[in-house]
Structures are given as structure tokens and as C-alpha cells.
Amino acid sequence: xxxxxxxxxxxxxxxxxxxxxxxxxxxxxxxxxxxxxxxxxxxxxxxxxxxxxxxxxxxxxxxxxxxxxxxxxxxxxxxxxxxxxxxxxxxxxxxxxxxxxxxxxxxxxxxxxxxxxxxxxxxxxxxxxxxxxxxxxxxxxxxxxxxxxxxxxxxxxxxxxxxxxxxxxxxxxxxxxxxxxxxxxxxxxxxxxxxxxxxxxxxxxxxxxxxxxxxxxxxxxxxxxxxxxxxxxxxxxxxxxxxxxxxxxxxxxxxxxxxxxxxxxxxxxxxxxxxxxxxxxxxxxxxxxxxxxxxxxxxxxxxxxxxxxxxxxxxxxxxxxxxxxxxxxxxxxxxxxxxxxxxxxxxxxxx
Amino acid sequence: xxxxxxxxxxxxxxxxxxxxxxxxxxxxxxxxxxxxxxxxxxxxxxxxxxxxxxxxxxxxxxxxxxxxxxxxxxxxxxxxxxxxxxxxxxxxxxxxxxxxxxxxxxxxxxxxxxxxxxxxxxxxxxxxxxxxxxxxxxxxxxxxxxxxxxxxxxxxxxxxxxxxx
Numbered sequence: 001x002x003x004x005x006x007x008x009x010x011x012x013x014x015x016x017x018x019x020x021x022x023x024x025x026x027x028x029x030x031x032x033x034x035x036x037x038x039x040x041x042x043x044x045x046x047x048x049x050x051x052x053x054x055x056x057x058x059x060x061x062x063x064x065x066x067x068x069x070x071x072x073x074x075x076x077x078x079x080x081x082x083x084x085x086x087x088x089x090x091x092x093x094x095x096x097x098x099x100x101x102x103x104x105x106x107x108x109x110x111x112x113x114x115x116x117x118x119x120x121x122x123x124x125x126x127x128x129x130x131x132x133x134x135x136x137x138x139x140x141x142x143x144x145x146x147x148x149x150x151x152x153x154x155x156x157x158x159x160x161x162x163x164x165x166x167x168x169x170x171x172x173x174x175x176x177x178x179x180x181x182x183x184x185x186x187x188x189x190x191x192x193x194x195x196x197x198x199x200x201x202x203x204x205x206x207x208x209x210x211x212x213x214x215x216x217x218x219x220x221x222x223x224x225x226x227x228x229x230x231x232x233x234x235x236x237x238x239x240x241x242x243x244x245x246x247x248x249x250x251x252x253x254x255x256x257x258x259x260x261x262x263x264x265x266x267x268x269x270x271x272x273x274x275x276x277x278x279x280x281x282x283x284x285x286x287x288x289x290x291x292x293x294x295x296x297x298x299x300x301x302x303x304x305x306x307x308x309x310x311x312x313x314x315x316x317x318x319x320x321x322x323x324x325x326x327x328x329x330x331x332x333x334x335x336x337x338x339x340x341x342x343x344x345x346x347x348x349x350x351x
Numbered sequence: 352x353x354x355x356x357x358x359x360x361x362x363x364x365x366x367x368x369x370x371x372x373x374x375x376x377x378x379x380x381x382x383x384x385x386x387x388x389x390x391x392x393x394x395x396x397x398x399x400x401x402x403x404x405x406x407x408x409x410x411x412x413x414x415x416x417x418x419x420x421x422x423x424x425x426x427x428x429x430x431x432x433x434x435x436x437x438x439x440x441x442x443x444x445x446x447x448x449x450x451x452x453x454x455x456x457x458x459x460x461x462x463x464x465x466x467x468x469x470x471x472x473x474x475x476x477x478x479x480x481x482x483x484x485x486x487x488x489x490x491x492x493x494x495x496x497x498x499x500x501x502x503x504x505x506x507x508x509x510x511x512x513x514x515x516x
Binding site for chain 1 (some may be wrong): 354371372373375394395396399402408409410411413414415416418419462465466469471475477478480481482483484485486
């Protein structure tokens, strides 16, 4: 690890000024940052420690019925906040399906959004990676790529975004509050992460020095609370990133879907909102045929980036099953194995 | 350039001069305070051997800069017994053979203490396994570990009921 200047600002404004210098990065919990620094994948010259900033660790109800989650709220604290989990159960389930208890106790909301891909070639400094070293090439393209992207990838980069948390958030129209030198601005979460195109080193809509201070969910996001699930296929039962995941949220009247939200994880370099599938589901009777049509639409643009064609059909099936689980109703409590395909029983497993 | 950080480790408050900002809580415990019970496994947050409680919460000490935790309370495996009386989680690990080589055990025990304090698993073995999934055991003592955590939870529940009564 390269050494660095350590700065601990007292205010958000001081933090933004300190982080606007070239080579500076923000430090919150550091659970991903320190891993990247230890491997020399990134070599920042300055760490701006925002973990002591006041007021960014609150979960606040907004007058319009929405909720505002401070950027420094810990993943575990948000997932276990009863009022939050009751209104946004798929978000709580996604959080609890990610990482380990130790990491969730440390990792922050803002850090989760800005975590880097876990592409092994990005982490291996001896490999070519356009994200780590623009113009060097992409060794994943002809490498071990069965877990790589099936949507929105380019010849430059086939990595995926690893967050679980972001998947239901993007389905529920979350908005990111960003503080920069020019003041505060809002960006829809869907527009925060960028697809790779020809410049995979540019990962987000953030400008130099800009800092995420909060994430907001609108009041409408709570209308799906009775039918909202997150489902995640992993290569082991727990403590693994998604091969493919889906967040499904429905607003139902009887058997009829009045409104649907659907997003996929593990398929692209951003959480993937499936709006066409949502349209197809609207005013449909909940059931296998509607879910299958939605899944076909959600994956219509998918194509393998390597040895990962299996992820396309896997993703369709996960969409169908997540929708079936959502239609069956949100459980009273997050299952013992959150978001796990092994955590359910009965007919729904074969949807 | 010098840095200093003040930590309360196992109840003792100390101010430690650091000559380098890169020092993790893990390295500080082992190499400056000679508290080598906390183990360095992967050093990347993947194995859980370095688990300690910081401000009452279990975390990976390999992924925590000491300098950023100025003012924190740290509890390590050395700080949980009362004299010669083992902590109930330690007792339970012995009773249930929750270890073989023992390298992951300090992290397992600190993680179990954290899990029990979080009060999310109850007496459900599946929730205990899920809650302990951040601690890898290369010897595969998971069966004993799960039984130990469940028994320690029962023992601590009974003790706290006695206190209330």
C-alpha cells in the first residue's frame, strides 16, 4: 500500500474542498477501499476521512412520506431498522444478503453505492484492465468470464456492479443527494452508475470532489411493501456476490398487478432496471405466464460476453421466481437465509 | 509526519503514536500492543479471523485504519474472560469441540459474542450459521461452532433472566 496524507474534515464543505485535489479519495468505513489499496489496485495520495462527519448517519422520515438515508448509515443499522424494513422490505432483504455480518456492521450506504467491481482482472494488477489502466485492454474478455456481464457491456469492459442494495433501490426510484463545490444536486440512482462504453474508467456521474451525502426513497416506494422481495443466486449459500439477482415489487389488487417494479443485479455494470417488463406486468393477472413474459422482456437485450450464456436463462428464471415470491407476499420476517433460493418451500420454488 | 490515536482496548485507554497512517487496528493490536490473540488470516476481510468488537459491534479489524478510529472502544479475545473464569462463549466452544487447529477461534468467538448481542438469530441454527458466515474455519468445525453459539446464547439468556429476577 502506498502511503497517503490523512485529512479529517469537520464539515461536508471542508471535505469536498479536500477531496477535490487530484489523487484524493473519500474514506468512510473503508471496507472496499482498504482492500483495493492493499492490492495496489488504487494508490490514492490523500484520504479524506468523512467517517466522523456529523448528521450523516440518520434515517429520517420526510414530510412527503419518503425517507432520507444518510450516507454514513451502516448497512446493518439500515437493514435492522424496523420502521425502514417494514416499509421497504426488499431493500432490507438485499442488504442482509450481502457480504458478512462484520462487513455490514462497518460498511456505509454511500460506500455500498460506490464500491468497485469484483472482476478478478480488475483486482489483479498484472492483468490488462481498461478500468484500472485505460487503454491496456481487457483480459476478462478471453479469460475466466462465466460471472461477467450479459447486458450493457462493451469490448472495453465486461465487469458487473456487485451491489445487492442498489438493485431494489433502483427498482424503487431512489435518488442520490450529492454535495459538490457548486452545491447540492440530486441524481436518480439509475443515472449514477455508468455503462462502460469506451471509457470504463469513468464509473459514476460524480465529478471530482463530489460526495454522496444521502439516498432518498420516495413515498411511492412504500406502496409495494406487501409484495416486495429480493432473490439472489450465489455460488455458495452465504457470503458471496450474486451470480444473478432480482428485486421484484408489486402493487396488487386481488390477483391483479396494478403496478410492478423490477431490477436485476449481477448482469451489468449497473443495477439494471427492467421497465419494459414492468409495463407488461401492469394490469396483468399475477401468474406464471405473465411472469415468464416479463422475464423474456427483461432479458431481451442480453447477450453473452464470454462463457456466461447460462446467466441469461438463469436470470429469466430468477425474475420469474422473484415475481412469484413477491406476488405470494412479503414474509413477516426476513428469512433465515436472506434472498436465498434455498429459503423457500412449496410450489413457488418451481415457478 | 506523526499521527496519534486514542483507543480503549479491553478497558484500558491508551494514546498510541503512529509513525504511519496505514496501520490497521489488527496490526496495532498485534504489533504495538502485543495482543496476538486476534489473528491475521487473509488481511482482506474475507476470513473473519481478525474479528474484534469496535464500539460493541463485530468488525474485521484488518479493514479498519487505526487513525480513523480515534476514540473507539475495542474488545478483543484477551478481554472477555474475567480472571480465570472463561466467557460463556469460550466455555461453549470447549464443550462442543468448536475448533480443531484453533487459528480461526478468537475470531469465531468474538463474532459469536457480536451475533448474540445483535439478537437476530435466537435459537434457530440456520440463522446462527448465516450470522456466522463471515468466519471461515479451514478445519471444518462448523457443526461444533453452531452448537456452541446456540448453547452460549441459552446460557447468556438464562443468566440475564436471573439478573432481572
